[in-house]
Amino acid sequence: MDVCVIGGSRYFGRRLIEELRDAGAAVTVVNRGSSPPPQGVTRLLADRDDEAALRTALAGRSFDVVVDQVCYSPLQAAVAARVFAGRTRRYVLTSTVEVYAGLGRPGGAAAAGTAVTEAALAEEAVDPSAWPVDPELPWADEQFRADHYGEGKRQAEALLLRQAPFDVAAVRTAHVLGAGDFTGRLAHYVERIERGLPVAVHPAPRPASFVHAPEMARFLAWAAAADFTGPVNAASHGTLDARELAEAVGRTVGAVPVLVAGTGEPVSPFSFDRCYAMDTGRAARLGFRFSSVDDWLPAVVEEARA
Structure with missing residues (x-):
């Protein structure tokens, strides 16, 4: 080809x-x-x-x-x-x-x-x-x-x-998400949670898909x-809202996230007030099978700590 x-x-x-x-x-x-x-x-x-x-x-x-x-x-x-x-x-x-x-x-x-x-x-x-x-x-x-x-x-x-x-x-x-992510969005969670700093999210964050x-x-x-x-x-199987993402990061780095909502400050990346969950049924019907977020997220969080 x-x-x-x-x-x-x-x-x-x-x-x-x-x-x-x-x-x-x-x-x-x-x-x-x-x-x-x-x-x-x-x-x-x-x-x-x-x-x-x-x-x-x-x-x-x-x-x-x-x-x-x-x-x-x-x-x-x-x-x-x-x-x-x-x-x-x-x-x-x-x-x-x-x-x-x-x-x-x-x-x-x-x-x-x-x-x-x-x-x-x-x-x-x-x-x-x-x-x-x-x-x-x-x-x-x-x-x-x-x-x-x-x-x-x-x-x-x-x-x-x-x-x-x-x-x-x-x-x-x-x-x-992955090594080499120049956006720094996941690193935002990792750094703040490791340092015990608050992570600002929507009062009711909506789910999103990741890959x-x-x-x-x-x-x-x-x-x-x-x-x-x-x-x-x-998209990988499984969705996360901002609270769930913070909790997943916390489990990997060994710290409890400090989440704040409704404070008026800018919310963290991946905190959404609208649904960003994706249906991958068409990809499956075409023959491609995605992994699950749980399969790779802990390793990606560790990469973001480096």
Whole structure:
């Protein structure tokens, strides 16, 4: 298999490249050169926002599948749809649980293509075929994209699945935990609980799904070789709300969490007032079996202590 990975310079994206390479795929990485790729892969230097530069870098090349780790807006999706037309038969977009932001909140209003739910979120809760795409929003502004991360991913999914001239799968990742996590979200819990500092949470935090970074890389590599299309959830079995996560961290580090709620201070990462639990039934029907959070979380907490 000849695979192009856009981005993938860090965290589970780098693991994905290694997973593909070690499985025997010919891997080409396209990025801006911020860090060297793993050994044994080809690197092309290009800014994915620069359509002309991307076409130049890809001149004369084609791939069985493209895995896009860094598509955050419909503008970037539109560039990919044009540039990779005739260059690939399959495109895997790394999407996010954040596409479900705003669902599962009591009293929350549904937007077009959504269904408000209190249950674990299945893919049809956000339907890319019905989601509106607005390319006139300031998607070229990096801060705007960061502030509208979930919406950018929703619109990127919608544009690719409706307009791209190749098969598209959108992998909606749960909250990814593992060694090399640059976000520091789990480390926040570990540090504060070990030091006996309070951990701020919502008065009634809602459940969320998580996935181990190595398993996320394996799932993306599996999706690259599969033939399904459309969105698919990717998450380990078992959910945790912020209180349960803090208790799990406390058991591993040997300390009792000091939880505070309703104080007005910013809540900790992974404390949500809306449901972020994901239904992985489609992935199971397609043939991929995820592990359980309990299988790997203690080891990840130990990694975060280092």
